[in-house]
Amino acid sequence: MSALVDRAITAAGLAPIAAARRAGDLAQVRALAKVLDTADLLAVGALADRIRKDESGDVVRIFANAHADLGPDVVAVSLADGTKSGHAVLRRVAIARITGPAAARVRIDWSESGLEVAQVALGFGASELVGPIANRRGLPIADAATLKVKGAGMVSAQALKKRELESLLTMAGRRAVFVSSKVGLEEQPNV
Amino acid sequence: MSDITLGTITSKVRAGERLSFDDGVALFRHPDLLAVGQLANEVRERLHGDRTYFNRNMRVEVTNVCVASCLFCSFAKLEEGSPGAVTMKLEEAWRELEVRMSDPPAEIHIVNGLHPGLPFSYYEELLKGFKRIKPDVHMKCFTAVEIHFFAQHYGMTHEQVLVRLREAGLGSLPGGGAEIFHPEVRTRISHDKATAEEYLEVHRVAHRLGMATNATMLYGHIETFEHRVDHLLRLRALQDESMSAPARLQAFIPLAFHPDGNGMKNLPAPTGIDDLRTLAVSRLMLDNVPHLKAYWVSMTPKIAQVGLRFGADDLDGTIVHETIYSAAGSTSPSGLKYDQLVRLIREAGRIPVERDTLYNVVREHAPEALPESAFKVKDRKAEKHLVVL
Numbered sequence: 001m002s003a004l005v006d007r008a009i010t011a012a013g014l015a016p017i018a019a020a021r022r023a024g025d026l027a028q029v030r031a032l033a034k035v036l037d038t039a040d041l042l043a044v045g046a047l048a049d050r051i052r053k054d055e056s057g058d059v060v061r062i063f064a065n066a067h068a069d070l071g072p073d074v075v076a077v078s079l080a081d082g083t084k085s086g087h088a089v090l091r092r093v094a095i096a097r098i099t100g101p102a103a104a105r106v107r108i109d110w111s112e113s114g115l116e117v118a119q120v121a122l123g124f125g126a127s128e129l130v131g132p133i134a135n136r137r138g139l140p141i142a143d144a145a146t147l148k149v150k151g152a153g154m155v156s157a158q159a160l161k162k163r164e165l166e167s168l169l170t171m172a173g174r175r176a177v178f179v180s181s182k183v184g185l186e187e188q189p190n191v
Numbered sequence: 192m193s194d195i196t197l198g199t200i201t202s203k204v205r206a207g208e209r210l211s212f213d214d215g216v217a218l219f220r221h222p223d224l225l226a227v228g229q230l231a232n233e234v235r236e237r238l239h240g241d242r243t244y245f246n247r248n249m250r251v252e253v254t255n256v257c258v259a260s261c262l263f264c265s266f267a268k269l270e271e272g273s274p275g276a277v278t279m280k281l282e283e284a285w286r287e288l289e290v291r292m293s294d295p296p297a298e299i300h301i302v303n304g305l306h307p308g309l310p311f312s313y314y315e316e317l318l319k320g321f322k323r324i325k326p327d328v329h330m331k332c333f334t335a336v337e338i339h340f341f342a343q344h345y346g347m348t349h350e351q352v353l354v355r356l357r358e359a360g361l362g363s364l365p366g367g368g369a370e371i372f373h374p375e376v377r378t379r380i381s382h383d384k385a386t387a388e389e390y391l392e393v394h395r396v397a398h399r400l401g402m403a404t405n406a407t408m409l410y411g412h413i414e415t416f417e418h419r420v421d422h423l424l425r426l427r428a429l430q431d432e433s434m435s436a437p438a439r440l441q442a443f444i445p446l447a448f449h450p451d452g453n454g455m456k457n458l459p460a461p462t463g464i465d466d467l468r469t470l471a472v473s474r475l476m477l478d479n480v481p482h483l484k485a486y487w488v489s490m491t492p493k494i495a496q497v498g499l500r501f502g503a504d505d506l507d508g509t510i511v512h513e514t515i516y517s518a519a520g521s522t523s524p525s526g527l528k529y530d531q532l533v534r535l536i537r538e539a540g541r542i543p544v545e546r547d548t549l550y551n552v553v554r555e556h557a558p559e560a561l562p563e564s565a566f567k568v569k570d571r572k573a574e575k576h577l578v579v580l
Contacts, residue, residue: 003198085539119464
């Protein structure tokens with residue numbers, strides 16, 4: 001975290017809420033949460049990202065099923081109102097991280113937000129992605145589907161998409177773990 | 192890059208010092224996207240405050256027949272008569288405006304393939320026809336690549352082409368066709384159209400003639416960060432030259448590469464983080480170009496809106512009918528309504544300003560309270576998990 005971002009967090013009036021979070025005083029965090037609705041988006045995101053890194057690390061767990069592996073520590077960011085505002089989506093994610101329980105699993109559904117916004121949300125506090133493994137046009141594809149990929153021969157289309165997801169996460173400075181909805185099995189990235 | 196180096200760059204930016212090639216590469220590689228975004232936002236707010244520009248425009252593509260064979264293009268068809276090839280009759284093109292005269296655009300933005308079989312008079316008549324229908328409409332037409340093609344194909348100089356088109360109604364040039372200037376990339380992805388030097392020369396001539404232009408960069412394919420920074424510096428140098436001319440670059444528009452249906456379909460689709468980082472670095476490097484567009488067609492409306500916090504001050508316009516990006520797999524809609532653009536800008540905490548093509552203010556909307564405050568975290572103990580409402 002750079003000094004520039006530190007200054008931005010302070011300038012946005014977020015130092016008290018950051019201190020309360022560091023002290024583990026969730027009641028105080030939530031009492032101060034109103035400021036998060038209007039503070040500078042990047043400062044709110046930077047604070048959320050710091051909390052995510054400290055409490056949840058860099059691993060991003062990926063689920064094909066939005067209802068998979070739910071638990072008391074899951075904070076699912078609802079976009080059911082169909083907001084078209086990327087700004088609002090990222091603010092919701094950041095607020096979920098800042099005001100959620102310690103080491104929360106902040107989850108965003110890329111079928112609701114769009115993959116691009118979901119990727120950016122990983123820098124605003126999110127640590128889990130859910131959504132169909134899909135081709136580029138957003139349509140679910142069969143597990144067994146294969147594609148001919150230049151320079152790689154015939155590869156599983158689902159694996160290709162996983163590779164794309166992994167690439168997205170690598171670009172976001174994170175590490176992907178795919179979680180099977182059937183048995184909770186965690187897969188390391190395909191390479 | 193260490194914090195000290197970002198600190199050095201921050202000091203340079205705040206002192207109004209020009210950033211170097213190495214600074215640009217370091218910014219692209221910096222792991223903290225939000226820090227780079229913060230710095231770009233500082234510059235954006237210093238230049239424009241919260242004002243965010245857009246216009247009422249309409250896209251028309253009159254032909255997709257093209258002699259060039261760019262690897263990234265899903266729009267062009269190489270020959271007249273091949274499946275999907277379209278060349279509008281002049282009346283068909285003009286009809287696109289006639290049917291919208293109840294809510295007319297202020298600008299018509301025309302970009303085409305490089306058609307080898309049309310007479311130059313087709314393009315002159317095209318412009319004149321639109322101006323007959325709506326005399327005050329601004330014609331932002333033909334990329335520098337098209338202007339160079341016209342000069343070669345019809346045996347004229349760049350200046351002669353621009354003067355004749357201006358007499359027919361041309362107002363300014365769009366920025367398309369820049370792709371990536373560096374020959375290591377350009378010779379591989381678009382070897383048979385205007386070179387970087389020719390693209391820049393067309394803009395130079397246009398500026399000398401008093402014609403404003405925009406510029407673009409197609410990123411996210413085979414280029415490196417070094418190629419991107421090289422591209423930005425070439426544009427910055429062009430703008431330095433044009434500061435003494437009667438017109439210059441108005442806006443820079445980074446364009447994300449989309450892979451569907453073209454010669455680079457094995458490459459991954461663009462990412463939101465790359466979109467935002469490219470906007471931010473562009474804002475910081477192009478210290479002499481006043482406006483930076485987050486082109487929503489290329490990066491989706493949601494990411495473009497977030498881009499308004501990463502250096503961008505312009506969302507382009509309503510567009511109405513876009514086919515080039517939709518052919519390449521972009522999931523963006525082909526048009527946005529005026530009110531949707533206003534709302535996107537307001538929800539980003541910015542002030543919507545409707546402009547004309549030359550950035551004269553048409554209407555400045557009043558700032559409005561953010562309509563995104565109705566949510567909070569609710570701890571539902573009876574349920575299995577927390578939900579953000």
